[in-house]
Amino acid sequence: MAPATMAEMWTTMGSTLASFMFIWAIVRQYCPYEIQRFLEKCSHRVMGYFYPYIKISFHEFTGDRLKRSEAYSAIEAYLSSNTSKSAKRLKAEMGKESTSLVLSMDEYERVTDEFKGAKVWWVLSKTVSPMRTVMSMSYYPEQEKRFYKVSFHKRYRDIITDSYLEHVIREGKEIRVKNRQRKLYTNSPGYKWPSYKQTMWSHIVFEHPATFESMALEPEKKKEIIDDLLTFSQSKDFYARIGKAWKRGFLLYGPPGTGKSTMIAAMANLLNYDVYDLELTAVKDNTELRKLLIETTSKSIIVIEDIDCSLDLTGQRKKKDEKVSGEDEIKLGSKEANKDQEGNNNNNNGGNSNSSSKVTLSGLLNFIDGLWSACGGERLVVFTTNYVEKLDPALIRRGRMDKHIELSYCSFEGFKVLAKNYLKLENHQLFDKIQSLISETKITPADVAENLMPKSPTDDPKRCLCYLIQALEEAKEEEEIAATEEAKKRAQEDLKESEAIKEEEAQAQLKGSKHIE
Structure with a gap:
């Protein structure tokens, strides 16, 4: 009778589990999202009384998805280096200088780590939840939120919280610096808020070969610029002591073809910084400009090229339209539209701008050195222009554009550098x-x-x-x-x-x- 009884018990258990799974599938299919969350919370609370393990989550984005978590990035680097050998499902990316693959654990993969006798389990998970507006109650596409979750027995709570997590973050940051692959970013013109992309920036690998040694500049000028950049990169404590955000502005000006873009690439290669090429004509308003700034990382160069073409920034701050109020109101358009408008003023030929972008001069100034500019450190802000006299003095004054570098026509010293290179x-x-x-x-x-x-x-x-x-x-x-x-x-x-x-x-x-x- 025992085997029959055992078989009946397994049959009953299987039927019960099948029924439960069927009911849960119905709940997930037809019940509102809020009820599902409530049931999950209740189940977690009940299990908490009997479950001896503690779980800590590290989300990729915190708050209102403004900035990627540094802890999440450090954990990602740590796990890719220390646990990729034990993981069975991996994802691969090109590493530094595109010479090797960097393996990291894929979504829902579970790996084990040990620290001072304490055993922990890491898993990369994600939640998918729809969002809706309050007024229309209409749903946006589903939003993905990734997070790492570490589990450990409660007897190791002090070791994990006091030592292990600090060890993971420290090791992860060192690994990120070692394997860091520099990138060239540009802001996405089709971005809408809220958006469910990972970031407002798109990027490719930065592989520009320019260096100061290969630039056609006088040796004294090169040394001056290099010393300035290296001093800035080592001045974290100095900027903290004087109460200023750790950033520095550079204005590169001169005729076309004098090497302004090459100078930016050389600066990035010297300091090993990422480059954010900000296209102002794709920015909708001041709020979006701030969000773009927030998503830039430390050790980066924020570049606005040909700013005299991107914005109508004159020394007089003239109004373009009598119906628009405000002395610093600057309407943003494409470079071609600005040229058409200039032709309209001179020859009455005109051109229409289809851009709906609008950024004020005040918003741009706050972007450079306002309160929001302090959300991060070790950043350079670089403007380039062919006509420095067209720019508003408030935009290029010392303190905003700290160092003005004129790149002029080729000298004999510059020719000798080019002759050696070519x-x-x-x-x-x-x-x-x-x-x-x-x-x-x-x-x-x-x-x-x-x-x-x-x-x-x-x-x-x-x-x-x-x-x-x-x-x-x-x-x-x-x-x-x-x-x-x-x-x-x-x-x-x-x-x-x-x-x-x-x-x-x-x-x-x-x-x-x-x-x-």
């Missing part, structure tokens, strides 16, 4: 002629580099230098022609002005003689 030449008999021409001619480093580039497989260094000499002579001739034309134009203007003065004097004398008569 032709592997440190000296040549044609250098004297080039030095004479380059001191009398305005030519950008980009133009010099293009002429030094071999045009065919048979081009030797001498032929490339001849290309450059020819370009310099043509540029010098064009400058002389332009100077001659300008001199003629000025002479004509002076002549017209002189004739106008003589005519006024003659008219004045004629009026005086008539008055005497």
Whole structure:
């Protein structure tokens, strides 16, 4: 009878479990989400009286999904290094310099770790919950929230909370620095809040090869910039002592082709920083601008290129539309739309901007050095412009743009750097002629580099230098022609002005003689 009784017991248990699973499936299918959460809370509370294990969760995002948790990132790095060998389901990413794969545990994978005799279990989980608005009660797409959960016996509570978690965070941060792969970010123009993307930024691996050694700059200027950057990266305690956010602003200005973008890449490679290329025309308003700032990480460079084209920032802060109130109201548009608007002012041809983006000058200033700029540390803010005189003085004053760097036309020292890079030449008999021409001619480093580039497989260094000499002579001739034309134009203007003065004097004398008569 015992085997039959055992079989009946298993049959009854199986039937009960099947019934429970069926009922639970019905509950999940038809019951409101709030009731499901209530039942889960009740079950967890009941199990808490009998379950001897403690669980701690580390969520990827805290608060209103403003910023990724540092603890979550550190745990992710720690587990990828210490427990990936025991995990059975893994995910792979390219590591530093894209030379190796970094393995980490996949979702719902469970791994074991030990610390001072205490055994713990880690699992990567996620919750999926719909969100809805209060007014319409309509549901957004489901929102995923990832989190790590560590479980351990309650007898090890003191060891885990006092020592183990601190050990995990410390080790994880060191591993992140070691395996860090630098990235180039851009803000997503299609982002809507609330959004269920992981971040407001999209990124690719940053692989720009530029360095200060390869830049066409004078050695003294290079050393000045490098010393400034290295001093900044080592000044955490100094900034804390003087009560300022650990950031520094750089304004790069000069004619097109003088290496402003290359300078940013060289700065990132020197300091091993990420680069956030902020496209202002894709930012809806000041609130979105702040959210973008919050999601940037430390050890990064925030770049706004060609800011004179992205925003209408004049020294007078002129209003673009009489219907818009507020002295600093700046309407944001695309670079092409700004050019069209400029044509409309001058030639009455005009252009319409389809952008609905609107950012105020005040919002941009707060982004640079307001209260929100302190939510993070070790960051550079870099503006580039071809026309520094067009920018509002409040935007580029010291304290916001702390260091102004002018990148001008190529000098002979800059040419020697390019000749070494492109032709592997440190000296040549044609250098004297080039030095004479380059001191009398305005030519950008980009133009010099293009002429030094071999045009065919048979081009030797001498032929490339001849290309450059020819370009310099043509540029010098064009400058002389332009100077001659300008001199003629000025002479004509002076002549017209002189004739106008003589005519006024003659008219004045004629009026005086008539008055005497």
